[in-house]
Amino acid sequence: xxxxxxxxxxxxxxxxxRQTNIERAIKIKSLILDDDWWAKVAYLLSFTEPxxxxxxxxxxxxxxxxxxxxxxxxxxxxxRDILQQKEQDxxxxxxxxxxxxxxxxxxxxxxxxxLLAYALNPKxxxxxxxxxxxxxxxxxxxxxxxxxxxxFQRLFPDPAVAIAVSYEMACFISSFNDSMGExxxxxxxxxxxxxxxWYVHGHDAEYLRHVAIKVLSQ
Numbered sequence: 001x002x003x004x005x006x007x008x009x010x011x012x013x014x015x016x017x018r019q020t021n022i023e024r025a026i027k028i029k030s031l032i033l034d035d036d037w038w039a040k041v042a043y044l045l046s047f048t049e050p051x052x053x054x055x056x057x058x059x060x061x062x063x064x065x066x067x068x069x070x071x072x073x074x075x076x077x078x079x080r081d082i083l084q085q086k087e088q089d090x091x092x093x094x095x096x097x098x099x100x101x102x103x104x105x106x107x108x109x110x111x112x113x114x115l116l117a118y119a120l121n122p123k124x125x126x127x128x129x130x131x132x133x134x135x136x137x138x139x140x141x142x143x144x145x146x147x148x149x150x151x152f153q154r155l156f157p158d159p160a161v162a163i164a165v166s167y168e169m170a171c172f173i174s175s176f177n178d179s180m181g182e183x184x185x186x187x188x189x190x191x192x193x194x195x196x197x198w199y200v201h202g203h204d205a206e207y208l209r210h211v212a213i214k215v216l217s218q
Contacts, residue, residue: 005032043086047098050078065218066194069118069138072106112151113215119148120212122197125173126189139173161207168205179204 008014009029031037054075058068076099083095118138123129125137139145152169156162175181185201192200195216202209 002038009033046086047079047082050075050082051102063193063195063217065114066117066121066123066216069114070124072102076102112154113218115144115147115151116211117194117215117218119144120172120198120208120216121194122172122189122192122201123194125175127186128190137173139169155211156207165207168208172202172205172208177204 009032054071058064079098080095087094129135152165153162156165171177172180175186179201188197195213198209198212
């Protein structure tokens with residue numbers, strides 16, 4: 001793109017076109033031939049690329065809601081790493097400004113379904129994920145766990161059912177029952193589509209299975 005634009009403003013045709021608005025044409029040519037301006041463009045693209053990649057990933061007909069919550073966190077980490085490399089900003093002031101803008105928009109868009117889809121995605125409880133550096137299950141995040149439990153309380157207001165749901169969630173997290181603790185259920189956590197995993201292995205979790213299949217199919 002840079003080469004094409006530079007070729008355009010030094011072409012003879014540009015000299016003809018500039019007569020229609022000389023002041024504007026001079027300004028455009030000056031910018032396009034300015035290396036400092038292109039450095040700013042490259043800088044802008046560097047930390048917006050993770051945002052565009054996330055938007056592209058989410059813009060699909062495939063069921064991906066179970067990946068969105070973690071995808072936002074990963075996107076923010078990438079942006080922070082990029083800005084740390086390019087900014088002399090030990091307090092991360094600019095990153096925090098960028099994060100505030102992103103989170104303001106995310107908080108308007110996010111729904112309980114996003115939360116539950118992440119909490120109930122078997123992939124994030126698999127050995128492949130937990131074995132990564134810094135890998136942890138969603139429920140290890142106290143704030144996230146609290147939000148999820150609040151959502152469950154709204155979905156299941158009956159006290160007896162709520163107790164059953166808590167037990168099912170504990171079994172899911174710890175793989176502590178017949179269907180979810182089998183070896184093939186453990187290996188399938190990472191390899192099967194999340195909704196399919198619940199369909200195949202979630203028989204011992206009557207309430208969670210229904211919710212998980214519903215939200216993870218979106």
